[in-house]
Amino acid sequence: MRIALDAMGGDHAPNPIVGGAIQALERDPELEVFLVGEESQLKKLVPADNPVVSRIHYHNATQVVGMDESPAIGLRRKPDNTITRSWQLLATGKVQGIVSAGNTGAMVAGGMFTRRFLPHVDRPGIATIMPTMRGPSIMLDVGANVHPKAEHLFQYGVMGEIFARHLLKKEKPTIGLMNVGAEEGKGNELVRLTQQMFASCELQGNFIGNIEGRDIHKGVADVIVTDGFVGNVILKVCEGLFEFIMKMVGKEVIGALDQEKEKGLGALHKLINTYDSSEFGGAPLLGIDGICIICHGSSGERAIKNALGLAARLARAGINKLIVDELERMPQITPPSTPSI
Amino acid sequence: MRIALDAMGGDHAPNPIVGGAIQALERDPELEVFLVGEESQLKKLVPADNPVVSRIHYHNATQVVGMDESPAIGLRRKPDNTITRSWQLLATGKVQGIVSAGNTGAMVAGGMFTRRFLPHVDRPGIATIMPTMRGPSIMLDVGANVHPKAEHLFQYGVMGEIFARHLLKKEKPTIGLMNVGAEEGKGNELVRLTQQMFASCELQGNFIGNIEGRDIHKGVADVIVTDGFVGNVILKVCEGLFEFIMKMVGKEVIGALDQEKEKGLGALHKLINTYDSSEFGGAPLLGIDGICIICHGSSGERAIKNALGLAARLARAGINKLIVDELERMPQITPPSTPSI
Numbered sequence: 233m234r235i236a237l238d239a240m241g242g243d244h245a246p247n248p249i250v251g252g253a254i255q256a257l258e259r260d261p262e263l264e265v266f267l268v269g270e271e272s273q274l275k276k277l278v279p280a281d282n283p284v285v286s287r288i289h290y291h292n293a294t295q296v297v298g299m300d301e302s303p304a305i306g307l308r309r310k311p312d313n314t315i316t317r318s319w320q321l322l323a324t325g326k327v328q329g330i331v332s333a334g335n336t337g338a339m340v341a342g343g344m345f346t347r348r349f350l351p352h353v354d355r356p357g358i359a360t361i362m363p364t365m366r367g368p369s370i371m372l373d374v375g376a377n378v379h380p381k382a383e384h385l386f387q388y389g390v391m392g393e394i395f396a397r398h399l400l401k402k403e404k405p406t407i408g409l410m411n412v413g414a415e416e417g418k419g420n421e422l423v424r425l426t427q428q429m430f431a432s433c434e435l436q437g438n439f440i441g442n443i444e445g446r447d448i449h450k451g452v453a454d455v456i457v458t459d460g461f462v463g464n465v466i467l468k469v470c471e472g473l474f475e476f477i478m479k480m481v482g483k484e485v486i487g488a489l490d491q492e493k494e495k496g497l498g499a500l501h502k503l504i505n506t507y508d509s510s511e512f513g514g515a516p517l518l519g520i521d522g523i524c525i526i527c528h529g530s531s532g533e534r535a536i537k538n539a540l541g542l543a544a545r546l547a548r549a550g551i552n553k554l555i556v557d558e559l560e561r562m563p564q565i566t567p568p569s570t571p572s573i
Numbered sequence: 574m575r576i577a578l579d580a581m582g583g584d585h586a587p588n589p590i591v592g593g594a595i596q597a598l599e600r601d602p603e604l605e606v607f608l609v610g611e612e613s614q615l616k617k618l619v620p621a622d623n624p625v626v627s628r629i630h631y632h633n634a635t636q637v638v639g640m641d642e643s644p645a646i647g648l649r650r651k652p653d654n655t656i657t658r659s660w661q662l663l664a665t666g667k668v669q670g671i672v673s674a675g676n677t678g679a680m681v682a683g684g685m686f687t688r689r690f691l692p693h694v695d696r697p698g699i700a701t702i703m704p705t706m707r708g709p710s711i712m713l714d715v716g717a718n719v720h721p722k723a724e725h726l727f728q729y730g731v732m733g734e735i736f737a738r739h740l741l742k743k744e745k746p747t748i749g750l751m752n753v754g755a756e757e758g759k760g761n762e763l764v765r766l767t768q769q770m771f772a773s774c775e776l777q778g779n780f781i782g783n784i785e786g787r788d789i790h791k792g793v794a795d796v797i798v799t800d801g802f803v804g805n806v807i808l809k810v811c812e813g814l815f816e817f818i819m820k821m822v823g824k825e826v827i828g829a830l831d832q833e834k835e836k837g838l839g840a841l842h843k844l845i846n847t848y849d850s851s852e853f854g855g856a857p858l859l860g861i862d863g864i865c866i867i868c869h870g871s872s873g874e875r876a877i878k879n880a881l882g883l884a885a886r887l888a889r890a891g892i893n894k895l896i897v898d899e900l901e902r903m904p905q906i907t908p909p910s911t912p913s914i
Contacts, residue, residue, distance in 0.1 A: 300756065337754070365817060375753055378761050412716055412805040413678070415641065420719050420802055445809025449817035461761055462806055464753040468786025469807050470814055476706060476790035477818050480844060485826065488840035492833040499829035503821060 233262050233544050235523075236327040237536070238314045239269035240296045241334020243529045249333065250277040252536025257284035259537070263544055266291045266327055268314045293317040296334070299529055303337035307345070315339055319346040322522045329523030329543040331514065333531040340376045343520050350552055352559035355380065356519030357388045357460070358526060359395060360467055361512045366451030368512075370395050375464035376517060382425035385409070385457050387559070389430060391518040392455035393438060394554045399545065400454065407435060408443035408453025410462060418442060422459065434562055478504055513538030516546060518555070523547050574603050574885050576864075577668040578877070579655045580610035581637045582675020584870045590674065591618040593877025598625035600878070604885055607632045607668055609655045634658040637675070640870055644678035648686070656680055660687040663863040670864030670884040672855065674872040680865070681717045681858065689862050691893055693900035696721065697860030698729045698801070699867060700736060701808055702853045707792030709853075711736050716805035717858060723766035726750070726798050728900070730771060732859040733796035734779060735895045740886065741795065748776060749784035749794025751803060759783060763800065775903055819845055854879030857887060859896070864888050 237253050239246045246269060253265045264287045267274050271290040278285055295313040297306035307316060318330040319342040332339050340358070349356060357373030372388045373380065389407045396405035409427055411419040416427070419442070430439040443453050445466070458466070478500070486496045505511075513535050514527035523546045525539045578594050580587045587610060594606045605628045608615050612631040619626055636654040638647035648657060659671040660683040673680050681699070690697060698714030713729045714721065721729075730748045737746035750768055752760040757768070760783070771780040784794050786807070799807070819841070827837045846852075854876050855868035864887045866880045 302756065302758070363817075365820070378753060410806060412719060412802055415643065417643070445806040445811075446813035446816075448810060449813040461753055462803055465751060465786040465803055465807060466810050469789060469810055470786075472787035472790040473811055473814050474818065475787075476704075477815065479706070480848075481822055481826070481841075484844045485822070485837055485840045489830070489833050489837060492830050492837075496826055496830055496833075496837060499826040500822075503825045507821075 233260070233547060234264045234266065234327040235540055235543050236266040236268055236291065236318045236321040236330045237540065238318050238330070238332035238334050239267040239274050240293070240314045241332040242527065242531050243299060244532065245333065246274060247277060248532045249536050250274060251533040252531070253288070253540065254278065254282060254284055255533055255537040256540035257287050260541065260544055263287065263540065264289065265540065266321060268293050268318045268321070270294060291317060291321060297338040299335055301335060301338070303335060303341040306335065306338055307341055313338075315342045316346070319343060322524070328547045329525065331525045331527065331536070331539045331543055333514070333527035333529055333536065336375065336526055336529075339524070339526050340517065343517060343524060348521050349519050350521050350559075351556050353387055353391070353519035353555070355384045355387075356517050357384070357391070358463075358515050359392060359518050360463075360515040361400075362448055362456070362470070363507050364449050364451030368400055369448070369451060369454050369456055370400065371448070371456035371458065371463055371466070372518065373458065373460040373463050374467045374515065375460045377460040378464075380422070380459045382422060382429055385422070385426040385459065386429040386433070387519065389439070389455060389457045390435065390558055390562070391555050392457065393435060394551065394558055395516070395518065396454040398549050398551065398554060402454045405438060405454035406440045406452075407438045407455040407457060408440050408447065410456055410458035410466075411442035411444065414442050414444060416441065426457070474507065511538065513540070513542050516542070518551075521552065523551075574601070574888060575605045575607065575668040576881055576884050577607040577609055577632065577659045577662040577671040578881065579659050579671070579673035579675050580608040580615050581634070581655045582673040583868065583872050584640060585873065586674065587615060588618060589873045590877050591615060592874040593872070594629070594881065595619065595623060595625055596874055596878040597881035598628050601882065601885060604628065604881065605630065606881065607662060609634050609659045609662070610637075611635060632658060632662060638679040640676055642676060642679075644676055644682040647676065647679055648682055654679075656683045657687065660684060663865070669888045670866065672866045672868065672877070672880045672884055674855070674868035674870055674877065677716065677867055677870075680867050684858060684861050684865060690860050691862050691900075692897050694728055694732070694860035694896070696725045696728070697858050698725070698732070699804075699856050700733060700859050701804075701856040702741075703789055703797070703811070704848050705790050705792030709741055710789070710792060710795050710797055711741065712789070712797035712799065712804055712807070713859065714799065714801040714804050715808045715856065716801045718801040719805075721763070721800045723763060723770055726763070726767040726800065727770040727774070728860065730780070730796060730798045731776065731899055731903070732896050733798065734776060735892065735899055736857070736859065737795045739890050739892065739895060743795045746779060746795035747781045747793075748779045748796040748798060749781050749788065751797055751799035751807075752783035752785065755783050755785060757782065767798070815848065852879065854881070854883050857883065859892075862893065864892075
């Protein structure tokens with residue numbers, strides 16, 4: 233199992249990135265990691281006496297797309313950047329997957345430029361795992377595609393269903409469409425067209441129709457389908473609200489305790505660790521011919537370790553073959569024509 | 574100060590609705606409430622010996638639009654429903670404001686049908702107050718308008734700025750535009766056009782550009798401008814996540830305590846009360862010629878009491894005159910033409 237890791241991507245790169253790679257290698261004896269970045273700099277971060285060094289390869293890249301840089305400009309002006317070099321390793325088959333905590337837009341754009349999509353997939357989507365009262369759900373797209381068509385959302389549902397079935401081990405995953413109300417006819421044209429596509433396809437038994445924002449954490453749907461604009465906002469709102477509430481709980485609840493302050497604080501930190509974004513390591517970009525995991529810019533060692541683990545699991549599960557087979561089984565789905573209102 | 578209250582609107586109506594009205598009347602000696610609903614039924618809920626009864630009026634309405642009923646169908650098939658009757662009281666000047674915890678879509682549609690918008694306002698928007706690390710912010714629209722144009726979002730910003738200045742007492746409120754990234758050029762065409770309108774208007778000094786989902790609870794912007802689809806999803810995601818986290822804190826953090834379980838639980842409940850939606854009572858529908866407060870379907874006495882209080886505050890502050898004056902001062906803002914890409 234060979235995975236390329238953008239060693240220079242992320243707010244704190246390269247130290248925690250390389251550290252996470254070493255942890256992942258220690259955990260998975262079949263894993264080989266290609267560290268992409270300045271070879272001389274990266275070599276200094278790997279302890280020579282660690283037995284995993286034999287499974288670390290270096291792939292030189294002298295440039296880095298900045299975290300806030302325009303993806304298009306960054307990729308064009310810096311041809312030797314770590315993201316482009318990682319995608320090239322994937323495109324040439326030297327690795328089965330790539331992982332980066334660098335500029336998300338550049339990762340997505342890199343995929344668009346250098347790599348073909350899976351057959352029957354028109355646009356890849358970023359999938360993220362959401363904790364819920366009934367265990368993890370998967371939500372997509374969370375930012376790859378802010379102008380989707382109904383057929384894109386439909387394909388996200390198909391890919392998400394396969395992910396939920398094979399990776400989250402849900403027997404018959406339910407698919408919900410993010411909307412502003414549960415009733416049919418609600419929302420904008422995009423969701424109404426998408427709804428019609430799901431209702432008339434092989435997955436109609438999985439499709440539970442519209443869901444609302446408050447249904448996500450209740451675990452009403454195993455697969456939450458939404459456009460990249462809304463999904464990205466949801467993901468970041470959850471991040472911000474989680475942080476806000478945890479601070480308030482620390483101040484108001486733990487602060488109200490006397491003797492058991494420390495015990496409470498320990499439990500609170502444990503809870504924060506369970507639900508922080510490091511838990512799943514990163515978000516897969518589904519629909520790409522290869523495995524691609526996009527990590528949070530703030531990723532530390534644990535997130536990178538888990539992202540490499542997720543990449544390996546996806547590759548071993550043969551997720552892409554499952555997606556292509558499933559889409560092939562679907563009768564040619566075309567979006568219903570726009571109703572004239 | 575005369576406010577009409579839809580006594581039959583809400584999941585638990587009419588008992589907590591009438592109870593909330595009595596509390597509001599006890600708090601505000603200048604308030605008069607018109608209870609809209611079956612007069613005979615409502616009268617039984619008001620204790621005859623309470624001195625506030627002299628400030629309760631009844632306005633008979635024999636029908637109710639169901640909480641999950643299609644707003645258009647409900648309003649058409651039930652001409653004597655409480656929402657239509659409430660709007661009529663406002664339209665004829667018998668009351669200065671209306672409050673309902675009933676069907677949100679029907680409340681908005683009722684406003685569209687029976688009441689003129691304020692001059693210079695093309696579409697009303699629902700504004701909701703969000704708690705943040707720097708005190709309350711206002712977000713709009715959260716569901717009145719799921720197909721907005723750039724000029725609608727611009728008008729939401731102007732109305733929100735006035736609300737933040739006069740009701741939230743922010744000296745120079747900042748206005749942020751919800752987007753998928755902070756950099757200019759991010760997002761879809763709607764936000765790009767809206768951005769140009771803010772950047773070239775009198776409020777450009779207040780406008781801080783794009784904000785992301787995670788900025789909301791940090792309090793980065795006092796006014797968060799977004800379309801009704803995204804805003805509605807955000808609002809409900811926050812509701813669901815808040816409930817989810819509070820349950821987890823109860824289980825994992827309070828559950829880890831021994832002697833101080835009760836003390837911790839008390840502090841947790843206090844925290845939940847501070848941030849639950851009853852705190853502000855409801856969400857004003859801004860841009861309507863009159864005061865309109867839309868409450869959560871689950872509203873209890875406290876929410877209704879606070880919603881009536883908010884309606885009275887908005888009316889006393891003369892919010893609508895302030896909005897009209899401000900929009901009048903703006904040079905005629907027209908949306909920039911669509912760039913040909």
